Amino acid sequence: MKAVEESIQGEETVSQGSIKNLAFSKKNNTSAVARKLLQSTEDGDANRIGTACTKDDIVIFQGSTAPLPNGIPSYTVQIMNVCLSGCSISNIHVSCGWFSSVRLINPTVFRRLYYDDCLVNDGEPLGPGECLSFDYANTFSYPLSVSSAASC
Numbered sequence: 840m841k842a843v844e845e846s847i848q849g850e851e852t853v854s855q856g857s858i859k860n861l862a863f864s865k866k867n868n869t870s871a872v873a874r875k876l877l878q879s880t881e882d883g884d885a886n887r888i889g890t891a892c893t894k895d896d897i898v899i900f901q902g903s904t905a906p907l908p909n910g911i912p913s914y915t916v917q918i919m920n921v922c923l924s925g926c927s928i929s930n931i932h933v934s935c936g937w938f939s940s941v942r943l944i945n946p947t948v949f950r951r952l953y954y955d956d957c958l959v960n961d962g963e964p965l966g967p968g969e970c971l972s973f974d975y976a977n978t979f980s981y982p983l984s985v986s987s988a989a990s991c
Contacts, residue, residue, distance in 0.1 A: 892922035892990035897931055897965070899983050904974060911941050911976045916949070916983065918959055919970040926991035927964035933957040934986045940975035948973050956986070 900917040907913055920928050933949075935957035944950070947961040948971055960971060975981075 890924065892920075892924055892926035892928055894928075894931075894985045894988040894990075896920060896922035896926075896990075897928060897985045897988055899933070899985065901980060901983060903980070907941065907976050912978065912980075913942065913974060913976040914980050915972060915974050917970055917972040918949075918965070920965040920967055922967050922990070925967045927966045928988045928990045929960075929964040930962045930987070930989040931959035931965060931985060932987045933959060934982075934984050936981055938975075938981050938983075940977055942974055942976040944973050944975055957983075 898919045898921050900919070902915055904913045904915050918931070918933075922928065934955050935951060936955055938951045938957055949957060949959055951957045959965070965971065
């Protein structure tokens, strides 16, 4: 902590107890946050460093893209394995309602099996840090969330 304090000379720190939380630079009017990661001995999800991967380690990002030439809205979806333990996660199922797309999606990447059940990557493992993406087009975006997954 002392090295950090010495390296931010000319900056004012705000402290709470013995942990320095926020540094304000007087020179260029910026701020930085310093956080300390703590490993819990309990089984809670508050800190999952060093624990096995779960479906919560699959993150889905979705955003609007340029519409198709006929005016139908288009969306890009990215599905990423953010597990820190180095596990591959397979058999990823997503809650997807009546998902459909005007734009063709490679069924090995993402496909609807049943109502509110879509399969990612044909059930194959998504390695640590791996990301897959696809585009779809429909008059509205579908809320997508991971419903189940199998980890190592």
